[in-house]
Amino acid sequence: MSDSVSHSQPSNSTKQPFPLPVKPFTPEDEATLRESLKRCSPSTFEAAVQFRRTGNPEHMPAVVIGVVERFVEPDLRAKLKDADDDLRLIEDLGIDSLTMMEIVILVEEVLQLTINNDELRNLRTVGDVKLFIDCKIRGLPLPKPTKFLPIEHIGSVMPIQPPFLFLNEASVNSVSANGKYKITGQEFFLQGHFKDNPVMPASMMLEALGQLGVLYLLEGAPAEPGKVVGPNTIFFTGCEGVRAHRVCRPGDILSISIKPKRMKMPLATFTGAIRVGQEKAVIAEEITLTFGFVDAPVAPVPAAASTESAAPAPAAEGSAPAPSSGTN
């Protein structure tokens, strides 16, 4: 998330090195901070002190992760040590909504910011939390929530269709996309690749990464006002630094992830990785797609409101933001 693609630094920081005005940090403040963080690691406290002294957002992830760690049961803390941003708060860390409130209140207190209830419900992963706090501190617009897309939704938006679609499920937010694909053994190309020895071709793994890039462009990428990425404008243009580490066979579940590196019309470049469990299968330093914008279709009444009968719902405050709400 550090090399975020979509956010430019606000230009109002002429004197201040960092966008937040730094309030004076008194010894009393430090004592209060020490008390507030007394059950966090020393490095968490140190990062919080640095942040409060300088306003430098670089210190923020260490504070947030340190606070999360303090509220996670001790036997689950190991997961946080080398966590990637996809680590899920509820499923992986056992954090319930009350614990989430405890985390929020402590983060608010330590980082001196305010978080609203409706901003909270979209935070599902460690990455979501870090990105969210980063945006808050930099005063940037908040990221779109991670969308969890079931196969029906993927099928309805993708220009690529079975039997050539290598995504069973996916989640997309503005800084990454993750997908899963289970090699069934029924894929047509496995009949010949290889004779009596079905192995997922590395080229198909690259294809799967590219498909996730397509899904990102359609569902996660920030668009221009009135424009959307046209499904029929996206094509593969190149890849760099590709290495295959592991043979993948029927029964393996591919965990596919991409993160946008650069995005400037008409090119979008991603880093990509496929894992099977914890094992690296394929790494691609760069995968580049070309894309184009088309006019956004004139918005019909949102489909999500269809069950609400004729009453013109006020622009869905507090309701699920997108038709992805059925997946959690």
Added chain:
Amino acid sequence: MPRIFITGLGFVTSIGNDAATVTGNLRNLRHGLELYPPFQKPDIPCKVVGTVKDFFTDSADQEDWTFPARYKIKRELLRSMAPNGLYAHCAMLQAIEDARLTEADVGNPQTGLYAASGGSPFLTHYHHERLLKVGVMRCSPLGIVSSIVGTLNFNLVAAFKIQGSSCGFSSACASTAHAIGYAYDDLVLGRQKRMFIVGAEDGNNDAILPFAGMRTLSLQGDPNVASRPFDRARDGFVGTGGGAVLVLETEDEVARRGVTPYCEVLGWGQASDGHNVAISHPEGAGLRLAMENALRATRVKPMDIDYVNAHATSTTIGDLSEVRALKAVFAENIARAAVSSTKALTGHGLSMAGAMESAFCALALRDGFIPGAAHLKEPDPACEGLNLPRTTLDTAPNVVLKNASGFGGANVSVLYKRA
């Protein structure tokens, strides 16, 4: 009508944190009162508390608390507890083990839990102060459930996966006696097969000191005489905290599980003074009616009662009311039943009193003794005619009467019988 039995007990009390220690102290009339360090200030005239030992709960941060290592409690559970919740949780664990209940015996739709504590004035104060200091939206999300009245049932029902009846009682010092009564009814009516009765109190500054305003606390500086129910020189009650748990079960459950009960719960009665918000009726009118109702419901005659575990808290007015009520109910049999108030040893457990002292009765019925009236030097002349044994009697009681009275003139009497 099905018969109801007590099959398990749990204790965190000023006179012991397990049944064996409590029994020993009841038999030997060893009290649990001490000079309470937070009271040793010039502006606090009362000095003595029935202290809970081996627990440290003076911090508003539950993770600062310490308690005996045999209790393992996850942060996830601890974070929503008041001190009284911790005491009760530990007493619950004891009672479950004592009654030899499996997880399935506890978490099912036929098992319920009734509880009472005064909430946690200590944590309420802390959270309100924080609300004013750091702002409304930065209050602890668990501030409410850890501190309001009801905190006990919220926490225990969730922690122990109770699926049957659950609620809290708030008739002050009659609360857990009420809880026993209504649990008995649920069992007799076939609504439940098993009920936990839980009483607990913080027993700290914030829980006890507000009673000073009513001038009901003993100002004695000597722990050995501070709590002396029925004594001419009594000058108020001594507060205490802790937790007490009873397991009540139907006879079918007792037979099915093949356990030996402590005693039988014969039944109960209640009545109200209709007199004053805080002062007991001078003639003990409501308590007399409660005892008569209990006797009628159970078809027990006063002459059948061997021991009365009195409510008597060591206040001047309250003890007299109970003496008059007892005299009215027992009439010519007044000298037959031994009477004592074990609050002389423990101090007054407020909401917890009914449960804690009923648990004492269960121990006495099982082990065959009658706790003496500790610290009684010179009985109040009004006690003339009462049988107040100064030492513990080694005679096994057959039928025991337990009284409890609370603010507003709520009175409850429960009858227990040797199993």
